[in-house]
Amino acid sequence: MYILAIESSCDETSVSIIKGGKEEIATVVLSQMDTHANYGGVVPEIASRMHIENITLVIEEALKKANMTMDDIDAIAVTYGPGLIGSLLIGLMAAKTLAFAYKKHLIPVHHIAGHIYANNLVKRLEFPLIALVISGGHTDLIYMKEDYSFEKLGGTLDDAVGEAYDKVARVINVPYPGGPLVDKLAHQGQDTYNLPLPLDDDSYNFSFSGLKSAVINLVHNEKQRGNEIIPENMATSFQNRVVEILTKKTMKALKEYDVKNLIVAGGVAANKGLRERLTKECNENGINLTIPEIKYCTDNAAMIGAAGYYAYKLGRRADLSLNAKASERLK
């Protein structure tokens, strides 16, 4: 079964053709990152404007790359939320139009289900599993008993982890998108700054706004005293707290739910510091860890096509009134 998948929830226009939920036939990702970098972050209206200019070009390119036509496609999967509403709508309207014009099933896919199923393109998911989803918009711990069953154990109460990275990057003068550069700096510095371990409690929830504020205050106070902060050391200190709390709560979830499979998903899964730490912990505790390669960590339609296949098998369909949702619970 061939699924044509469309993802446009933020600043990437992406279309992919996926066979049987596992095999990537062709993917095209058009990133707007260079444009948004001029503004220090994603500007929703500009993102929407770029999506409408590119959507048909990206669909055409994906089909061309796959050497297929719409008649070879069995169903259309699309991200309907969560995300930027204006951005989501472009992919959604295109998907609904194709589903209508070619009489194909329309499969609604939750963006986070997509991130989780990015791992299925690397290796067939093994259940039960714990998924740690970390990105610019999400920080969630999810328990999956079987395919397409999602039990949220906890999530961030304020900033997403990627958001905290971008804000800290700004404070220590690292250009947008700051995450990868802070990660790089963190490998060059030392943990010298006294930062708190955020929301170190018994829950599976996270909170990063306190840690972010602690960084901002520390930088501010040092400046007032006429001291320069050392960006490398600040990056190391910040990243160590983030990695520590993510690892601690993830390992706790694996233990309490007696689960041997961990998957990590989302843009922050590209973080080297976190990869190293989780790899070490999982090796020591006999946990099978899957982290997809970088191209599957950031937003892409391949993951939507993978998730869409399992949603389809469960009978998930949408009619042509399907709307985009800025926020939506994973179900």
Place this chain on the structure above:
Amino acid sequence: MKYLFIDSATATLVVAIIIDNEIAYIYNKETGKDMSSTIMPVIEEAFAQTALTPKDIDKIFVSTGPGSFTGIRVGLAVAKTMAWSLNIPIIPISSLEVIASTPNTNNNIALIDARRGYVFAGVYDNELNEIKEDKHILLSDIKADGTYISYDDFEGLKPQIDLLKVIKKHEKEQGENPHTVNPKYLKLTEAEENLKKKNDNANK
């Protein structure tokens, strides 16, 4: 000839199918925030009632704005995707011209509220010739004789669109490649305006 017409640039959604210069189906209703969930079911109904399929369409007429940024894109995403996939030419139409098709003896000044005293405005005569081009402008700066026509609260007439007049005016046009048909917002985003100001100041 069989045409599909889509205008979703204002709160009033217009979807029509025109067969040999007659309106075979028309939906013309205030839809507002439900535009994105309403438009495809309406298009589905349009094809069902006329017993046509998208493959039967010779040209797609679509309004490319100005108006609601999101609204324009919702209709245009449908038009572009259908036109590209079925290899149908698109004829882009001004949303203000559609409003200005309202029968009147005067020139029509079509208006769409753009907030903070601004409007999107276009001045058209009764043959839909453009007297003054579509603009994002302060209402008080419009210097033209004619009657205000608007769905929004301006003193004048409410639109009673004459779709066949709009179609007739444009149906001889070749049409454009769907990939390159894009919205005419007539206004930069706030972020772009601010960046421009900053750069202009830096250059002073």
